[in-house]
Amino acid sequence: DADVTQTPRNRITKTGKRIMLECSQTKGHDRMYWYRQDPGLGLRLIYYSFDVKDINKGEISDGYSVSRQAQAKFSLSLESAIPNQTALYFCATSDSGQGNTGELFFGEGSRLTVL
Amino acid sequence: GQNIDQPTEMTATEGAIVQINCTYQTSGFNGLFWYQQHAGEAPTFLSYNVLDGLEEKGRFSSFLSRSKGYSYLLLKELQMKDSASYLCAPCSGGSYIPTFGRGTSLIVHP
Numbered sequence: 001d002a003d004v005t006q007t008p009r010n011r012i013t014k015t016g017k018r019i020m021l022e023c024s025q026t027k028g029h030d031r032m033y034w035y036r037q038d039p040g041l042g043l044r045l046i047y048y049s050f051d052v053k054d055i056n057k058g059e060i061s062d063g064y065s066v067s068r069q070a071q072a073k074f075s076l077s078l079e080s081a082i083p084n085q086t087a088l089y090f091c092a093t094s095d096s097g098q099g100n101t102g103e104l105f106f107g108e109g110s111r112l113t114v115l
Numbered sequence: 116g117q118n119i120d121q122p123t124e125m126t127a128t129e130g131a132i133v134q135i136n137c138t139y140q141t142s143g144f145n146g147l148f149w150y151q152q153h154a155g156e157a158p159t160f161l162s163y164n165v166l167d168g169l170e171e172k173g174r175f176s177s178f179l180s181r182s183k184g185y186s187y188l189l190l191k192e193l194q195m196k197d198s199a200s201y202l203c204a205p206c207s208g209g210s211y212i213p214t215f216g217r218g219t220s221l222i223v224h225p
Contacts, residue, residue: 033212042202043158043215050210059214090157102211103148106157 003027006091006107014115019078021110023091031094032074033104034058034066036087043090049074050096081114088112119216121203126222127193135188135219137203148204148213149177149188158202161188190221198223 004025013019023032034046035058045058047066055066063085065077078085088111092104118140127133139147146165150158164170164179164186176189188201200220204213 035215040217042217045212045214048210048212056210101146101148101160101163102206103160103163104150104158104213106159108157 002108004091004093004105004107006110008110010111012113013081015082017081019081021076021089023074023107025072025093027093027105029093029095031096033092034076035090038087083114086112086114119203121216121219124220129193129195129223129225131193132191133193135201137186137216139184139205141205141207143207144181145206145211147179147186150202152200152202193223195223
């Protein structure tokens with residue numbers, strides 16, 4: 001089983017619908033992140049959380065919200081999806097402990113299409 | 116913000132050596148990551164450089180020059196499975212969160 005699990009893996013929805021992407025991890029990491037990836041634009045940070053009560057906006061947070069329900073769970077919501085939110089979304093985790101490089105461990109991705 | 120520049124695409128021959136360059140401009144630099152991403156898959160960690168110099172890890176090596184804002188990833192004895200996108204990601208500020216470049220798509224041909 002994957003250490004970082006994203007659901008759903010694929011989703012097609014219509015403009016205006018509310019969408020939630022979920023991420024859970026078994027790595028015991030404190031930090032969790034949501035990125036989106038678009039062709040030619042690389043990975044861009046949407047939101048990140050360093051602990052259960054900590055939520056921070058990333059580079060492109062407009063139109064998105066997140067919830068850190070537990071240390072192991074971090075969900076991303078699109079309140080009213082629009083076509084330019086069509087992208088591949090990645091959840092990632094990292095460990096802030098001393099001696100760690102802070103490398104990110106990514107989920108397998110959630111491909112979202114907004115029609 | 117950070118300006119990260121790496122070539123969009125490179126091609127190389129199986130068995131050869133290829134160097135993927137990355138330049139960046141950032142304040143409060145902490146270190147630099149390289150990740151590999153195969154098409155349709157998640158990125159996976161390759162290396163993290165904090166100090167100047169070359170760090171070797173098997174067929175892959177990564178170099179950093181902090182004063183020049185420059186890094187490269189060196190891949191030796193190329194294999195077909197090395198065809199992938201390579202992402203340069205410097206970290207800055209107290210949060211140590213990497214910012215990703217647009218990636219270099221490497222195509223290895225026989």
